Amino acid sequence: MSVIVAKTAGFCWGVRRAVDSVVTEIKKGEGPFRVYGPLVHNPQVIEALKDRGVGMSSEPWDESGGTLFLRTHGVTVEERERLNELPLKLKDLTCPRVGRALGIAGKMSRKGYDVIIFGDPGHHEVKAILSSAGSSGMVVASVADAKRLPDLKNPFLLSQTTQNCEEFSEILDILKKRWPGIESSNTICDSTARRQTELRELLGRVDAVVVVGGSNSANTRRLASIAGETGLPVFRIERHDELDAGLLKPYRRVLLSAGASTPGWSIRKVRERLLEIQGESTGAGWIRNVFRNLIFSGVHIPFIALVIALAQGETLGGTGWGAAGLAAGLLLWSFTNFTAVLECRRVTMTSQKRQEFIRAHERVMLLLAGFSFLGSVTLSFHLGTAWLLWTAVATLFCFLYALPLLKKSQFFDLLRAIPGSREIMFTLAWSFLVCILPAVSLAGLDFSLKLLIWPVSLAFLFFSRSLFLDLVDLQGDALLGMDTLPLHLGAIRCRKILLSSASAVVLVQVSAVLMGKFPPCALGFVAAPVLLIWAYIHLENESFPSELSVRVISDGSLLIAGLIPYLLCSL
Ligand code: SF4
Missing domain, CATH: 1.10.600 (Farnesyl Diphosphate Synthase)
Known part of the structure; x- marks a missing residue:
C-alpha cells in the first residue's frame, strides 16, 4: 500500500492564527483562560488547549477576570453585545474570512437585500452570519432547499466559508433561473476551495480515501462527502487508532486528507499507522516496529x-x-x-x-x-x-x-x-x-x-x-x-x-x-x-x-x- 498525503491537509491559515494567538496570550499570563465554545472543531486541539490551561465556557455570562477567547467561527450580534459587557479581557479570534462573510451579510441586509446563506443551519458560523443579516436572512442547506425558497424581491446569495464550491455554483445557477438579476458573493474561503480542488485532482489516482478531522468539523465532513461522490471507499476518522487494518489492507493506494482544524501531529500519526498497516500486509511490519x-x-x-x-x-x-x-x-x-x-x-x-x-x-x-x-x-x-x-x-x-x-x-x-x-x-x-x-x-x-x-x-x-x-x-x-x-x-x-x-x-x-x-x-x-x-x-x-x-x-x-x-x- 502506498500513501499519498494531500499537501493542503491540516491547519488552515485561520486556525493557525487562532492557535498562535492563544499561545501568545498564555505567555502574557492574563489568566484564567477560556474559550467561548470550542475554539475550533477538533477534539485533539481542544484537549491540547486544556492541557495548557485553556478551558471551554459555553455560559460565560457570570464570569469575570482573565481572558475569554472568541472561537474562529464567530458569534452572533446578540452574543457579542452581551460579551462586550463582561468584566474580562475579550480576545476575538473570529477568522477574518468568516468576519468578511459576516460583514457582507450585514451590509447587504442594510441595503435592503434578502440575504440567502448557503450553509448548515446548526453551525455556529451560519448562526453568526444569519444574525448579521437580521430579519432579512434565511438559510439554504442544499439544492433542494434552494428550489423551495419563497418569492423574494431582492435576493442576494453568499455562503458559509467551508461549503462545497460546486454545490454553491449549482445553487447560484438554480437561483439565476428564477431571479436572473440575483447578486451573489462566493464567501467560501480560498483555503477550503484549494483543499477541495486538490482532493478532486487526487481522487483519480487512489483506491481509497482517509479523511482525518473532528466529527463536528463541517469542512472535514465536506471533504469526505466529495470523496464519497466518486464511489471510492472513504474512511472518516478523528484519530489514528480508529483505522481498521482489516478494512484497509486490500487497497494499494490510499489518499490521506484532513480538515482545516486537524493538527499536523494527528495527520502524521495517521500516516504512521497507515505505513504500519502497509508493513503488516507485506509481513515486514514487525521489523519496522522493532527498528522504530x-x-x-x-x-x-x-x-x-x-x-x-x-x-x-x-x-x-x-x-x-x-x-x-x-x-x-x-x-x-x-x-x-x-x-x-x-x-x-x-x-x-x-x-x-x-x-x-x-x-x-x-x-x-x-x-x-x-x-x-x-x-x-x-x-x-x-x-x-x-x-x-x-x-x-x-x-x-x-x-x-x-x-x-x-x-x-x-x-x-x-x-x-x-x-x-x-x-x-x-x-x-x-x-x-x-x-x-x-x-x-x-x-x-x-x-x-x-x-x-x-x-x-x-x-x-x-x-x-x-x-x-x-x-x-x-x-x-x-x-x-x-x-x-x-x-x-x-x-x-x-x-x-x-x-x-x-x-x-x-x-x-x-x-x-x-x-x-x-x-x-x-x-x-x-x-x-x-x-x-x-x-x-x-x-x-x-x-x-x-x-x-x-x-x-x-x-x-x-x-x-x-x-x-x-x-x-x-x-
Ligand atoms: S477554513 Fe477558511 S474560514 Fe475557516 S478558519 Fe480556516 S481560513 Fe478561516
Missing part, C-alpha cells in the same frame, strides 16, 4: 558518541578515545531519556509517535537511563579523576536544566524559557562530552586551536540537526508548550540559520584539511551536513513526512559524521 522502538529508545546514542570519538582519535592522535566516547555516549543517552520522560509527563496529550512510545514505556526508558548512567559512572572511574569531576559537573548542569520539569524553580524556569535553550543545551553537552573532555583530560593532548575543530564542527552539526527536527514539527511544539527556536524566530529565518549552520560545518572541516591541520580522510565528516541539507530541501516539499524517517535522517547524520571519517582514516 530501538530508535525511539535511543540505543544508538552511545554508538554515535563512540564513533565520533574514535574518528577524532584518528585525526588528532592520542589514546583512550574509545573508552571516553563510550562513557560520554552512555551519559548522553541517560540525559536524553531522562529529559524526554519528564517532557512527556508535562502534557497528557502527545504530539508524536516517539512521545507516545516514551509515555507508554516510561519505566523502561527510566531504567535504560539509570543503567546507562551507571555504565557511564563505572567507566568514568577508570578514566581518571579529571574525567569523573567534569562529567559530574555536566550531570549537575543537565539535572538543573531539567529541574523545572520536576519542580517549579524561578531561576531554572527562566533558563528553560530562553528561546532555543533545549537545542543549545544539548549542543553544548555533546561537544563538551564527546570532543573537548576526551581530548584534554584523556588523550594527553596539549590545548591548541586544532583541538577546537571537532567540537566546533560537532556543535554546528548538532545545532543544525536540532533545528531540522524542530522545523518539521512547528504546530505540535506551539500547542504543546515546547519552546523551540523556529517558534520564536519563524520558519523562514530558521531555515536560513539551518542552512548557514550546516554550511559552517563544511567550511570548518574543509579549511582544517586545506590548512594541513587534519588529514584528507577527515573530510568524511562533511557527508553529515550535506545529508541534512539534502534531506531538509527534499522534506520541505513533502507533507507530513514520516516521523521515523525524520529521526533516522537526523540521528543518521550524527552517525556518519563519525563513522565515515573513522573508516576512511583507519583504512
Whole structure:
C-alpha cells in the first residue's frame, strides 16, 4: 500500500492564527483562560488547549477576570453585545474570512437585500452570519432547499466559508433561473476551495480515501462527502487508532486528507499507522516496529558518541578515545531519556509517535537511563579523576536544566524559557562530552586551536540537526508548550540559520584539511551536513513526512559524521 498525503491537509491559515494567538496570550499570563465554545472543531486541539490551561465556557455570562477567547467561527450580534459587557479581557479570534462573510451579510441586509446563506443551519458560523443579516436572512442547506425558497424581491446569495464550491455554483445557477438579476458573493474561503480542488485532482489516482478531522468539523465532513461522490471507499476518522487494518489492507493506494482544524501531529500519526498497516500486509511490519522502538529508545546514542570519538582519535592522535566516547555516549543517552520522560509527563496529550512510545514505556526508558548512567559512572572511574569531576559537573548542569520539569524553580524556569535553550543545551553537552573532555583530560593532548575543530564542527552539526527536527514539527511544539527556536524566530529565518549552520560545518572541516591541520580522510565528516541539507530541501516539499524517517535522517547524520571519517582514516 502506498500513501499519498494531500499537501493542503491540516491547519488552515485561520486556525493557525487562532492557535498562535492563544499561545501568545498564555505567555502574557492574563489568566484564567477560556474559550467561548470550542475554539475550533477538533477534539485533539481542544484537549491540547486544556492541557495548557485553556478551558471551554459555553455560559460565560457570570464570569469575570482573565481572558475569554472568541472561537474562529464567530458569534452572533446578540452574543457579542452581551460579551462586550463582561468584566474580562475579550480576545476575538473570529477568522477574518468568516468576519468578511459576516460583514457582507450585514451590509447587504442594510441595503435592503434578502440575504440567502448557503450553509448548515446548526453551525455556529451560519448562526453568526444569519444574525448579521437580521430579519432579512434565511438559510439554504442544499439544492433542494434552494428550489423551495419563497418569492423574494431582492435576493442576494453568499455562503458559509467551508461549503462545497460546486454545490454553491449549482445553487447560484438554480437561483439565476428564477431571479436572473440575483447578486451573489462566493464567501467560501480560498483555503477550503484549494483543499477541495486538490482532493478532486487526487481522487483519480487512489483506491481509497482517509479523511482525518473532528466529527463536528463541517469542512472535514465536506471533504469526505466529495470523496464519497466518486464511489471510492472513504474512511472518516478523528484519530489514528480508529483505522481498521482489516478494512484497509486490500487497497494499494490510499489518499490521506484532513480538515482545516486537524493538527499536523494527528495527520502524521495517521500516516504512521497507515505505513504500519502497509508493513503488516507485506509481513515486514514487525521489523519496522522493532527498528522504530530501538530508535525511539535511543540505543544508538552511545554508538554515535563512540564513533565520533574514535574518528577524532584518528585525526588528532592520542589514546583512550574509545573508552571516553563510550562513557560520554552512555551519559548522553541517560540525559536524553531522562529529559524526554519528564517532557512527556508535562502534557497528557502527545504530539508524536516517539512521545507516545516514551509515555507508554516510561519505566523502561527510566531504567535504560539509570543503567546507562551507571555504565557511564563505572567507566568514568577508570578514566581518571579529571574525567569523573567534569562529567559530574555536566550531570549537575543537565539535572538543573531539567529541574523545572520536576519542580517549579524561578531561576531554572527562566533558563528553560530562553528561546532555543533545549537545542543549545544539548549542543553544548555533546561537544563538551564527546570532543573537548576526551581530548584534554584523556588523550594527553596539549590545548591548541586544532583541538577546537571537532567540537566546533560537532556543535554546528548538532545545532543544525536540532533545528531540522524542530522545523518539521512547528504546530505540535506551539500547542504543546515546547519552546523551540523556529517558534520564536519563524520558519523562514530558521531555515536560513539551518542552512548557514550546516554550511559552517563544511567550511570548518574543509579549511582544517586545506590548512594541513587534519588529514584528507577527515573530510568524511562533511557527508553529515550535506545529508541534512539534502534531506531538509527534499522534506520541505513533502507533507507530513514520516516521523521515523525524520529521526533516522537526523540521528543518521550524527552517525556518519563519525563513522565515515573513522573508516576512511583507519583504512
Ligand atoms: S477554513 Fe477558511 S474560514 Fe475557516 S478558519 Fe480556516 S481560513 Fe478561516
